[in-house]
Amino acid sequence: MEDERIPYSRAPMLDLTxxxxxxxxxxxxxxxxxxxxxxxxxxxLDWLKLRAPATAGLFGSPEALREIRNRMHTLRPDLHADLSALRRESIRLALQQANEDGTLAEEAFEVFFAERQRVDLFDDVLPALDLLAARYPLVALTNGNADIARVGLGAYFTASITAREFGVAKPDARIFEAAARAADVAPEQVLHVGDDALLDVLGALGAGMQAVWVNRTDQLWQQEMQPHAEVASLAELGAMFAHEAP
Incomplete structure (x- = not known):
């Protein structure tokens, strides 16, 4: 099959200055x-088996728990920017459908949330953060509910902007503008780095930022607007800045 990758000679050039x-x-x-x-x-699920066995029996697999969480996304569109609330309310719905105590949802969510913060970083992340944080203020910008302090990366970041706290999610330009304000710079002075073509790259471009697409799985770019650069890892991103004075 012929590679239909859009040639980057037509893409904007990343301007480090x-x-x-x-x-x-x-x-x-x-x-x-x-x-x-x-x-x-x-x-x-293991916690539910001990504390809410009827719920664990009714939703007896992680896939079933994920399905009811997706159903809650449809039932509560007002929570689309708050993944923690969506997960908590989906647990509450599961408990109620099993005729068990819905107030257990708070404790159950905390069990889920604590484990959600145990992430396995890509190997290239810490060296890249060391290099980049020595040169620029870094702002975490996420639609998810990871806590950078609990994940163990808080020392690298000047600020963290989440869709849950801000109230709107990527690709809305307002959350990118909030990231720029958190760094005390204009949007056009920010480089946004992310893996999602729509949420990260097009969102950042729409806010007037430069954007780097992190393409770890060798996908084809299929959007008309293009990133300023594409990298397969954060090691490649770090190499772009290796000769810049800190």
Whole structure:
């Protein structure tokens, strides 16, 4: 099959001289998200087997728990920017459907949430963060509910902007603008780095930022607007800045 990759000779060029801050996506940019979620869902299920056995029987697999969480996304569109609330309310719904105590949802969610913070970083992440944080303020920018302090990366970041706390999610330009304000720079002085073509790259471009697409799985770019650069790892990103004075 012929490679239909859009030639990057037509893409904008990354201008390092304009960068005064870097915003970074978290899930699937700094660590793989689905192994983390699967492990957290299994820990939640094990807890339910002890504390809410009827619920564990009715929703007897991590996949079933994920399905009811997806159903809650449809039932409560007002919570689309708050993944913690969506997960908590999906647990509550599962408990209620099994005729068990819905107030257990708070404790059950904390069990899930604690495990969700146990992430396995990609090997290239810490060296890249060491290099980048020495040169620019870094802002975490995520639609997810990872806590950079609990994950163990808080020391690298000047600020963390989450969709849950801010109230709108990527690709809305307002959350990117909030990241720029957190770094005390203009949006056009920010480089955003992320793995999602729509949420990260197009969102950042729409806010007037430069954007780097982290393409760890060799996907084809299929959007008309293009990133300023594409990297297969954060090691490649770090190499772009290796000769820049800190």
């Amino acid at each position: 304009k960068i005064r801050a870097i915003s970074l996506d978290l899930d699937d940019t700094l660590w793989p998200i689905w192994p983390t979620i699967a492990r957290a869902e299994q820990v939640l």
